[in-house]
Amino acid sequence: MTQPLRIALAGLGTVGGGVVKLLETNRALIERRAGRPITVTAISARDRTRDRGVDLSPFEWVDDATTLAARDDVDVVVELIGGADGPALTLARSTLANGKAFVTANKAMIAHHGVELAEAAEKADAALKYEAAVAGGIPVIKGLREGAAANEIGHVYGILNGTCNYILTKMESEGLDFADVLAEAQALGYAEADPSFDIDGVDAAHKLSILASLAFGTTLDFDAVAISGIRHVIAADIAEAASLGFRVRLVGLAEANESGLFQRVHACLVPVSHPLAHVAGSLNAVVAEGNFVGRLFFEGRGAGEGPTASAVVADLIDIARGEYGPAFAMPVTSLARLAPAKAGERSGRAYLRFTVADRPGVLAEITAAMRDAGVSIESLIQRGAAADGGVLLVMVTHDCPESAVIDALDRLKGSASILGQPMLMHILDI
Known part of the structure; x- marks a missing residue:
């Protein structure tokens, strides 16, 4: 019989419980697709007594999740603890250092430490998989x-x-x-x-x-x-x-x-x-x-027990098949380092909402600020009383540099005609 892929599960919240349920419910199908069984050998969570709606008795309970990485009966560690740092990051580092595959749903940790972890995975020739970290069950x-x-x-x-x-x-x-x-x-x-x-x-x-x-x-x-x-x-x-x-x-x-x-x-x-x-x-x-x-x-x-567990198990099936490559589609050394682009250099239309004092000259003051900043107005709507006693004024600009819109708003700062903070929303024109 083909050797099973043995996994340890750190974190037994909604998603962790869902992974156990999915592996059990679709066991036969998953084995056929993976080419071998996928079995849980050890689990870890903060509370042993909590009822998670799934039978955990077949699995060995470990109090310290960070020790899972060193176990001889574990091929893959699945981290569902959460948090950019702390135990989750410690577990990720030690798992990859031990040459074991690592699967996570932790978007914060990947966003902050993904390059470091990808380098460690490449060095160890181990899988780093995180399908569940973005958009839940969407592949x-x-x-x-x-x-x-x-x-x-x-x-x-x-x-x-x-x-x-x-x-x-x-x-x-x-x-x-x-x-x-x-x-x-x-x-x-x-x-x-x-x-x-x-x-x-x-x-x-x-x-x-x-x-x-x-x-x-x-x-x-x-x-x-x-x-x-x-x-x-x-x-x-x-x-x-x-x-x-x-x-x-x-x-x-x-x-x-x-x-x-x-x-x-x-x-x-x-x-x-x-x-x-x-x-x-x-x-x-x-x-x-x-x-x-x-x-x-x-x-x-994009979230929830079923969709996120589905993404985690999909990663496990890939690992069972031996199908994995660089975590970010290419080796870390090939990733480009680009400077942040300035938003002000972008052009587009914008939606602006003001709450203004109900008195003559206010509209002229706002449109003058737009004119002086080089912002052309496509449409303008003025409504009755707003919630805080002023009048609601909404405008949509023509296509212009974002920096010009910010300049116009800066020109209106401190104006007694503007009640509260204006609302700026860009218009998606892609």
């Missing part, structure tokens, strides 16, 4: 690393956080404000008690930096991602966007060109004709534009 890592390997990718972008997409589409369908939908999402378990990583764009930025490295053959540069979230999107933004033929989505966008590597996560207006505008609820979607293959569109469930 976008494999799609970029293998399916689109012959293509030069012009852009990679998408909806990379299900919590934000759920909130925005709920605001869209029911006309609710951000705070109300966030509270509901937390009650339903779609959002964490502290949702900052999701709603402020950090989670999506981790994933974007990984996609950018794969798409463009560049070294990871999470620190260069410009990040803003959806915390300041209001119901009026959703409504005004709809009236203009757009939907608001949190989009991560990356491109590499002669100016350098551009990476940004931000709320933006997506034309209703674009596929991303129709990605609803907690779904994720990724778009890659290849010079020969054209547009590739990946959509599916």
Whole structure:
């Protein structure tokens, strides 16, 4: 009989329990596809007493997850602990140092330490796999690393956080404000008690930096991602966007060109004709534009027990077959180091929302600032009273340098006519 692939599982939360269930439920099919059995030999988690809805009695329990890497009865360590550093990183380093394969769903660790870990994997001739780290069950890592390997990718972008997409589409369908939908999402378990990583764009930025490295053959540069979230999107933004033929989505966008590597996560207006505008609820979607293959569109469930466990086990099947290569599609020494591209050099249309004092001359003041900064206005809408007592003013610019829009907003800083912080959202024109 062919020797089984023996795995150790560190972390038994929602995803860890899902991996055990999937391996058991689809055992025969997985063995046929992998060419040999995949078996769990050891497990580790913080709480032995918690009921995870799956029988863990056949597996040896280890209190210190970092010791799993040195076990003789383990071929692959699966890390589902989480966190960019700490025990997860210690386990990753020791696993690869021991020449064993390592599978993770940890996007923060890959975003911050992926190059180091890829170097260690190459040195040990061991697999480093992380399909589950980006977009859950959507096979976008494999799609970029293998399916689109012959293509030069012009852009990679998408909806990379299900919590934000759920909130925005709920605001869209029911006309609710951000705070109300966030509270509901937390009650339903779609959002964490502290949702900052999701709603402020950090989670999506981790994933974007990984996609950018794969798409463009560049070294990871999470620190260069410009990040803003959806915390300041209001119901009026959703409504005004709809009236203009757009939907608001949190989009991560990356491109590499002669100016350098551009990476940004931000709320933006997506034309209703674009596929991303129709990605609803907690779904994720990724778009890659290849010079020969054209547009590739990946959509599916980006989180949760089943989708993420599916991605983890897919990596295990690859390892069982002996199918793995460089973690970022090419050796680390071949990854290009590009300087961050300046956002101000980009051109495009922008959506601007102001709450202004209800008095004569305000509109003239704002349009003068736009004129002086070289920003041409495509459309302008003025509504009645806003929530804080002012008047809502919304405009869409013509195509212009992003630096010009920022200049116009800087000219209006400190103006007694502007109540609160203006809202700027770029328009997706890809």
